[in-house]
Structure formats: C-alpha cells, structure tokens
Amino acid sequence: MKLSPAATAAIGGTVILAALPLVLPPYYVGLMIPFYGYAIALLGFNLLFGYTGLLSFGHAMFLGVGAYGAAVMTGVLGFKSFELTLLAAVAASALIALPVGFLCVRYTGIFFGMLTLAFGMLFHSFLFKFYSVTGGDSGMRVARMNILGLGFDKYNKIEFLAGPFYYYCLALLLIAGLIMWRLVHSPFGLHLRALRDNARKAEYLGVHVHRCRLAAFVVSAMFGAVGGVILGFRVGLADPELVYWTQSGQLVFMAVLGGFTNFFGPVIGALSYILLQDQLQSLTEYWRFVLGAVLALIVIVFPEGISGIAVEFRRRLGGTRA
Amino acid sequence: MSAFANILAGGVFHAAVLFLVAAGLQLVFGVQKIVNLACGSFYALGAYFGVTFLTYAHQAGVSDWLILPELIVAGILLGFIGPPLERMLRTVYDRDESFQLLLTFAMVLMFQDVFKFVWGANPRSLDSAYLVYGTIRAGDFSIPVYNLLVILAAIGVAAGLGAFLQRTNYGRILRATAENRGMAEALGVDVRRIYATVFTLGAVLGTTAGALVVPTAAASLDMAVEFVVEAFAVVVIGGLGSMRGALAGALIVGLIRALSIVFFPEVEVLAIYMIVIGVLLLRPAGLFGKAAA
Amino acid sequence: MTPLLETRGLGKAYGPFRALENVTMTVNEQELVSVVGPNGAGKTTLVNLLTGLLKPSEGEVRFMGADIAGIGPVALAERGLARAFQLIQIFPKLTTAETIAAAVVSRQNKRWRLFSSLSADGEVNARVREVADIFGLTHRLDTVTAALSQGEKKLLDVASAFALDPKVILLDEPTSGVATADKHGIMQTLIAAAKQAGVKAIVLVEHDMDLVAAYSSRIIALSAGQVLADLPPDRFFSDPHLIETVIGKRRGH
Numbered sequence: 001m002k003l004s005p006a007a008t009a010a011i012g013g014t015v016i017l018a019a020l021p022l023v024l025p026p027y028y029v030g031l032m033i034p035f036y037g038y039a040i041a042l043l044g045f046n047l048l049f050g051y052t053g054l055l056s057f058g059h060a061m062f063l064g065v066g067a068y069g070a071a072v073m074t075g076v077l078g079f080k081s082f083e084l085t086l087l088a089a090v091a092a093s094a095l096i097a098l099p100v101g102f103l104c105v106r107y108t109g110i111f112f113g114m115l116t117l118a119f120g121m122l123f124h125s126f127l128f129k130f131y132s133v134t135g136g137d138s139g140m141r142v143a144r145m146n147i148l149g150l151g152f153d154k155y156n157k158i159e160f161l162a163g164p165f166y167y168y169c170l171a172l173l174l175i176a177g178l179i180m181w182r183l184v185h186s187p188f189g190l191h192l193r194a195l196r197d198n199a200r201k202a203e204y205l206g207v208h209v210h211r212c213r214l215a216a217f218v219v220s221a222m223f224g225a226v227g228g229v230i231l232g233f234r235v236g237l238a239d240p241e242l243v244y245w246t247q248s249g250q251l252v253f254m255a256v257l258g259g260f261t262n263f264f265g266p267v268i269g270a271l272s273y274i275l276l277q278d279q280l281q282s283l284t285e286y287w288r289f290v291l292g293a294v295l296a297l298i299v300i301v302f303p304e305g306i307s308g309i310a311v312e313f314r315r316r317l318g319g320t321r322a
Numbered sequence: 323m324s325a326f327a328n329i330l331a332g333g334v335f336h337a338a339v340l341f342l343v344a345a346g347l348q349l350v351f352g353v354q355k356i357v358n359l360a361c362g363s364f365y366a367l368g369a370y371f372g373v374t375f376l377t378y379a380h381q382a383g384v385s386d387w388l389i390l391p392e393l394i395v396a397g398i399l400l401g402f403i404g405p406p407l408e409r410m411l412r413t414v415y416d417r418d419e420s421f422q423l424l425l426t427f428a429m430v431l432m433f434q435d436v437f438k439f440v441w442g443a444n445p446r447s448l449d450s451a452y453l454v455y456g457t458i459r460a461g462d463f464s465i466p467v468y469n470l471l472v473i474l475a476a477i478g479v480a481a482g483l484g485a486f487l488q489r490t491n492y493g494r495i496l497r498a499t500a501e502n503r504g505m506a507e508a509l510g511v512d513v514r515r516i517y518a519t520v521f522t523l524g525a526v527l528g529t530t531a532g533a534l535v536v537p538t539a540a541a542s543l544d545m546a547v548e549f550v551v552e553a554f555a556v557v558v559i560g561g562l563g564s565m566r567g568a569l570a571g572a573l574i575v576g577l578i579r580a581l582s583i584v585f586f587p588e589v590e591v592l593a594i595y596m597i598v599i600g601v602l603l604l605r606p607a608g609l610f611g612k613a614a615a
Numbered sequence: 616m617t618p619l620l621e622t623r624g625l626g627k628a629y630g631p632f633r634a635l636e637n638v639t640m641t642v643n644e645q646e647l648v649s650v651v652g653p654n655g656a657g658k659t660t661l662v663n664l665l666t667g668l669l670k671p672s673e674g675e676v677r678f679m680g681a682d683i684a685g686i687g688p689v690a691l692a693e694r695g696l697a698r699a700f701q702l703i704q705i706f707p708k709l710t711t712a713e714t715i716a717a718a719v720v721s722r723q724n725k726r727w728r729l730f731s732s733l734s735a736d737g738e739v740n741a742r743v744r745e746v747a748d749i750f751g752l753t754h755r756l757d758t759v760t761a762a763l764s765q766g767e768k769k770l771l772d773v774a775s776a777f778a779l780d781p782k783v784i785l786l787d788e789p790t791s792g793v794a795t796a797d798k799h800g801i802m803q804t805l806i807a808a809a810k811q812a813g814v815k816a817i818v819l820v821e822h823d824m825d826l827v828a829a830y831s832s833r834i835i836a837l838s839a840g841q842v843l844a845d846l847p848p849d850r851f852f853s854d855p856h857l858i859e860t861v862i863g864k865r866r867g868h
Binding site: 049055057103107109110111113114115117118119121122125126129244245246249252253256285286287288289291292293295296299300303 | 357359410413414417419420421423424425427428429430431432433434435436438439547550551554555558562591592595596598599602603606
C-alpha cells in the first residue's frame with residue numbers, strides 16, 4: 001500500500017516520539033511535555049494563521065485559559081480527572097473565544113493583530129487584578145491529576161511525566177492532529193483557504209467569510225486551551241506570564257520557524273523551538289538574542305520555515321533523479 | 323484638590339513622553355506602513371543610554387544644569403541604529419504585514435539581550451540630579467521644573483513636526499510618499515532614502531523620549547515590552563498614521579492612567595485596554611485616522 | 616412573467632454627486648442584456664447595486680421578485696445571482712479544481728462539513744470536472760491558479776461563478792485584456808456554457824461594441840447616471856445620435 005508523504009511523515013514521527021522515553025535520559029523526556037502542549041496549541045494557532053490568514057498576537061490568552069482552568073478544576077473545585085479538566089478548559093475557551101472572536105474577525109491584518117494583542121493583555125491584567133482568586137503574580141497551583149482514571153501513585157512526578165503521561169500526551173497530540181487534518185481537508189477548510197487568499201472573491205462564491213473566520217478562531221482557542229492544560233500541569237502552576245503578549249509572539253515565532261504554510265510546520269516549529277531554546281540556554285545567557293536572530297533569518301531568508309526547507313530539499317532530491 | 327492637580331501634572335508629563343514615541347510610530351506607519359513592535363525597545367535604549375551618558379558627563383564635570391540638553395543629545399546620538407535596522411526591514415516591505423510584525427518582534431528579542439549584555443539585568447537609574455532645575459510650587463501643588471521643560475519640549479516637537487510636515491517641501495514629499503508610494507516613485511522621489519530617513523527619525527523620537535524619562539524613572543528590561551502596549555494604545559486611539567492622533571491619544575492615555583490611579587486603582591491598566599478595544603470596535607480609524615482595513 | 620432582475624427608479628448619490636438617477640430596467644429569461652456607456656456613466660455603480668454590494672439612495676432593485684438592496688455577495692450567491700469580475704480575481708494558492716470546488720461546496724450546501732474529506736466527495740468532484748470541461752480547463756485542474764495564463768485565469772474566474780448554478784450571471788467586461796481575435800471565441804464559450812449550466816439570463820457590461828452588437832438581446836446605455844436607451848441591437852445601432860453619445864464618432868472599419 002503506497003503511503004502519501006504526509007502519512008509517512010506522521011507515522012514516522014509517531015514512531016520516533018514513542019521510542020524517545022526508551023532511549024533518552026529523563027531530562028530530555030521531561031522537555032518533551034511542553035513540546036506536546038505547544039504542538040497542540042500551535043496546530044490550532046496555525047488553523048487561524050496559515051489556513052485562514054489571521055495573525056493573532058493574543059493567542060497565549062487561550063493557553064492561559066487552559067492552565068488557569070486546570071488550576072480551578074483541580075485546586076478550587078477538587079476534580080482529579082484530566083479528561084474532565086480538558087473538557088472544562090475547552091468549553092471555557094470556546095465560550096470566551098466566541099465573543100472575542102466575533103469582535104476581532106471583522107478585521108484583518110494589523111487591526112486584527114492589535115485587537116487580539118489588546119484582548120490578550122486585557123486577560124493578563126484581569127489575572128493580576130483579581131489576585132485574590134488567581135493568585136496574581138504568583139499564579140495558581142495545578143494539582144496532580146489522574147489520567148484515564150488512573151492515579152499512577154507509585155510514580156513520583158518525574159517518573160510520571162516521563163512515563164505514562166508522556167504517552168498520554170503523545171496520544172493527545174495524535175488525536176489533535178487527526179482532528180485538525182480532517183478539518184483542513186474538509187469543505188470548511190477549503191472555504192477557509194479561499195477566504196484567506198481572496199476574501200472578496202470568496203464572498204462572491206458563497207463563502208460566509210465572517211462566520212468561517214469565527215469558527216476558525218474558536219477552534220484554535222480550543223486547541224490552545226488543551227495545550228495550556230498540559231503546560232500548566234507540567235509546571236504545576238498557572239502563571240500569568242504565560243499570557244503576556246511576548247508569549248503570543250513566541251507562539252508566532254514557533255509557527256513561522258516550523259513553517260506556517262505546511263500542516264506539520266507548527267509541530268516541527270514547537271519541537272525545534274524548545275530544543276533550540278534549551279540548547280541555547282545552556283550555552284549562553286544571551287539566548288534571546290540568538291533566538292531573535294534566528295527569527296529574523298527565517299523571516300528574511302526562509303519564510304517557509306523548516307518544513308519549507310525540507311520540502312525544497314526533497315524536491316531538489318527528486319529532481320536530480322532522472 | 324492639589325493632590326488631583328499633582329496627579330494630572332504627572333499624567334501630562336507621561337503624555338508628553340508617550341507623544342514623542344507615538345509620533346515616531348505614526349511617522350513610520352504613515353510613510354512605510356510598518357507597525358514597529360520594537361518602539362518600546364528604542365524607548366528603553368534611550369533610557370539606558372541616557373543614564374550612562376549622564377553619569378559620564380557628570381563624572382567629567384559637566385554642570386548638572388545641562389542635564390536636559392544632554393539627554394536630548396543622548397537620544398539623538400542613538401539615531402545611528404536607524405539606518406541599519408531599516409535596511410533589515412527593507413527586505414520585507416513588499417511582503418505580507420505579518421512578516422513585518424515578526425521582524426520587528428525579532429528586534430525586540432535581540433534588543434532585550436543587548437540591554438542585558440551592556441547594562442545588566444538590574445534597573446538603572448540616576449540620582450535626583452534633575453532637581454537642579456528646581457520645583458514650582460503653588461500651595462500643595464508642586465511640579466519639578468524638569469517635568470515642565472519636558473512637556474514644553476514635547477509641545478515644541480509637536481509644533482515642529484507639524485510645521486515640518488505641512489509647510490516644508492520635504493514634509494510634503496513625506497506626505498506624498500505616505501499617500502501613494504508608487505506615484506511618488508514615478509515622480510522621481512527616492513523612496514528608499516525617504517524610508518531610511520523616516521525610520522531614523524522615528525527611532526530618534528523613541529530614544530529621546532526614553533532618555534528624557536530617566537531622571538524620573540529607572541531604565542529596566544521590562545520597560546521595552548511594557549511600553550509597547552501603551553504606545554499602541556495611543557496610536558490606536560488617536561488613529562494610525564496621524565500626528566494629531568498621536569497628540570490626542572497621548573493626552574488621553576496619559577490622563578486616563580493618572581485619573582484611574584486616583585479614582586479607580588483596580589482598573590488602571592484595564593481602563594486603557596478597554597478603551598483601545600472600544601475604539602478598535604466602534605471607530606477603528608481612531609480619532610484622526612483614515613478609514614481602517 | 617416576473618422579470619428575473621429589475622430595478623425601479625434606482626438612484627445612488629454620494630453626497631451631492633449623483634452617480635445614478637432614476638434607472639429602471641429589467642432582465643428577463645433567455646435574455647442577454649448589455650450595459651454600455653462611457654467611463655463614469657455609472658456602470659460600476661449600477662453593477663454594484665445589482666449585485667447587492669451597495670444600498671440604493673432611492674428606488675429598488677429586485678431579484679426574482681425579492682428586494683436585494685445591499686444584501687451582500689454571499690446572500691446573493693445563495694439566491695442565484697453570480698458575478699464575474701473585470702479585474703481577474705483568483706485564489707493564488709489554490710488549484711483550479713479547488714477554486715471551482717469552493718463554489719460547488721457553497722452550492723451543495725456543504726460549507727459546514729467540518730470533518731468530511733473533500734477529496735473523497737464524489738458529488739463535488741464530479742461537478743468540478745463538469746464545470747472545468749465546459750470551460751476547457753480540465754487539463755489545468757491540478758495547477759495552482761497563480762501559475763495559470765491570463766486567459767485561463769479569466770476563464771476560471773467566470774467558471775467559478777458558473778459553478779454556483781446561478782440563474783442570472785453578471786459578466787463585468789469578460790473579454791477585457793483578451794486579444795481581439797479571441798474575443799468572439801470567449802463570448803461564444805461563455806454563452807454556450809451558460810446555456811449548458813442552466814443560466815437563465817446574462818447581464819453583460821462591455822466596452823467592445825462589436826460583441827455587444829453580436830450577442831445582446833437588448834442594450835441599455837447609461838450616460839451621466841441615467842438611462843439613455845433600452846433597445847434591441849438593430850434599433851440601437853440605427854440611431855446615430857445614440858451611437859455618438861455612447862461610443863463617440865464611429866470610424867469606418
């Protein structure tokens with residue numbers, strides 16, 4: 001059975017990811033949990049950016065909804081089920097994304113970027129102002145949860161994260177990826193891409209531009225919340241800095257690094273960014289500078305990101321074979 | 323009552339500084355259609371350099387009376403960063419807006435570590451040498467003369483920029499290029515030179531504003547990223563690309579901040595975001611801007 | 616019989632400037648109505664009013680009996696009125712097939728299918744092929760539209776409008792930018808395609824009077840925002856005063 005390149009990449013990637021805990025030291029495996037969180041959030045982000053053409057500078061707020069949602073569910077409400085927390089976070093983000101998105105998607109380009117930045121910072125200031133509930137600067141604690149009803153009490157946190165939870169996150173990523181794949185290859189996905197390329201013509205072909213954009217916004221928010229739950233759980237803390245506008249900028253960075261024109265780009269971007277940041281941090285105290293330079297390089301020279309380079313490489317390889 | 327007046331005076335001072343940065347933003351957006359996320363970094367750069375410049379000047383025995391002009395000079399000296407940064411931005415002019423935003427974001431990241439490298443992670447401040455100018459008092463109301471001078475300087479810049487843009491030939495060329503780049507090019511305008519000049523001017527406005535602020539506030543790493551949001555608020559409220567908008571927006575943001583500290587302390591920063599959102603939704607062109615996307 | 620498309624006393628003013636005044640016209644089944652006139656006569660404004668982009672300042676515009684003032688392109692497409700543009704409008708990153716499919720998805724009401732695979736949708740794909748065949752674009756189905764030639768882009772623009780199964784289609788200078796030798800060929804393709812697609816009437820905005828003369832059932836001439844004439848071609852072209860106003864002095868060929 002001949003597999004498409006995408007299927008090959010997905011299967012290959014899954015196998016490699018599944019094998020990692022068996023070959024890598026626990027430190028690196030631990031690094032991978034935030035990767036899963038960001039990867040899922042970025043799949044959602046890229047629906048909005050790569051497929052719908054809307055650049056949000058406030059997307060981190062939905063990661064915040066996920067993390068704080070987890071804190072509320074476990075800390076305040078005492079729920080222990082990860083699945084329930086995920087559901088709650090997804091529902092909360094959808095509820096918030098509906099009015100915010102409704103207001104924002106009437107605009108595109110810079111105005112959309114500024115509006116989303118403003119909403120993101122508004123959320124950030126809410127987290128500080130209501131510090132009695134949210135813990136302000138210190139954040140809110142996210143307690144340990146059961147996955148699939150199992151507590152894995154024998155494992156300490158590090159073992160848990162590098163073992164059962166790792167595979168749980170891998171499964172979540174696969175599910176998220178599958179959902180997103182079907183979304184972008186559906187009739188709805190086609191309408192998104194059409195309105196991205198030429199909103200006016202799309203209208204004349206019967207595309208409900210605003211409604212489609214809003215739907216993409218809400219879906220991306222839901223994915224962001226899932227990512228936020230994973231991130232919050234990993235650290236054990238929901239931190240207001242997760243929501244600052246520079247964090248939203250970091251999300252954009254990851255998407256562009258991996259290549260926002262490709263389905264797998266965001267996932268590659270999440271992985272590359274996390275590994276890059278980790279390596280740089282151990283090499284120099286001025287890792288932000290290097291990251292900034294990398295971003296500038298990508299924007300100027302490789303706008304299609306890593307996946308673009310990979311695709312080009314493959315194309316050239318294919319071309320030299322007679 | 324005088325407490326109120328003091329707070330208002332603080333608000334106007336803040337507005338003066340905001341105006342300078344916003345004017346720079348507006349110029350760059352108006353002519354080049356670039357939204358510069360690194361405006362806060364220029365501001366911080368001016369602040370840090372201002373501290374260093376003044377410290378050396380003081381050690382070299384320069385009179386404290388010259389603090390104000392020294393800071394202005396410090397700001398202007400930093401203009402040298404304009405051309406190389408503009409050169410970098412030039413590569414993405416013709417591409418999607420997202421790339422411009424991203425490139426300026428890359429600059430923000432790089433600047434953060436430049437600050438850390440040169441000046442360290444701790445905030446830097448001056449002693450209260452600026453009080454050499456004295457303070458004006460009227461009952462319980464007091465305002466340092468320095469602050470007044472800065473406010474006057476900002477007004478001067480506003481008037482100067484206005485006259486420059488409206489009355490001089492170069493100003494007309496700038497406005498023409500802003501209006502229609504292709505047309506300007508066709509008429510023989512060296513658009514590249516204009517872009518480099520405008521960007522540098524915008525940078526200088528930002529760095530000078532930062533320099534002018536250091537006597538009253540410390541230069542810190544957070545400055546760069548926090549200021550961006552306020553500067554954007556000013557520009558959005560006033561209307562993208564409009565100088566009058568920069569003035570009006572700066573006053574509104576400066577005063578609202580001052581007032582909400584007094585009356586609604588919980589709401590302080592929230593108030594500004596809500597107004598930004600409100601403006602973007604109800605009147606996206608802002609007070610003085612042209613029709614929005 | 617209700618006219619498919621009609622306006623009554625339609626007017627549009629921008630401040631003191633009256634772009635259109637008291638325009639009354641109808642488009643009936645099986646008609647090809649051409650709208651002609653010099654630049655600035657109000658053709659674009661009329662087209663924008665007819666396609667629900669603008670709200671009239673006075674009068675009404677009706678499609679199939681229903682008021683369509685300012686309803687916008689999406690609603691209009693759903694009701695069965697399609698428009699092809701003068702300046703080529705494409706989706707640069709989509710293929711020819713995808714462009715047509717976007718319209719087909721709208722027509723088949725599948726726009727909210729979030730999880731079904733588009734490539735596996737036989738109904739959509741069959742219709743896409745059908746439309747592409749009519750316009751001779753079958754061999755370009757998998758080409759990204761940015762790579763198409765100007766002529767092919769033009770055809771695609773119109774083809775995607777046809778894919779909506781409209782009852783009335785408005786063609787805005789469909790042969791502009793096309794070599795004179797090809798113009799008649801294109802017009803004939805369009806008219807044949809319209810018949811095949813079940814389009815009931817065509818509104819044509821054109822500058823090329825040869826085409827207008829050859830294919831119209833009726834010609835509506837606009838001048839300074841008002842209707843100067845509403846006549847079949849033979850009567851239209853036998854009025855020298857009319858011709859002069861609309862085209863300027865006609866030189867012998």
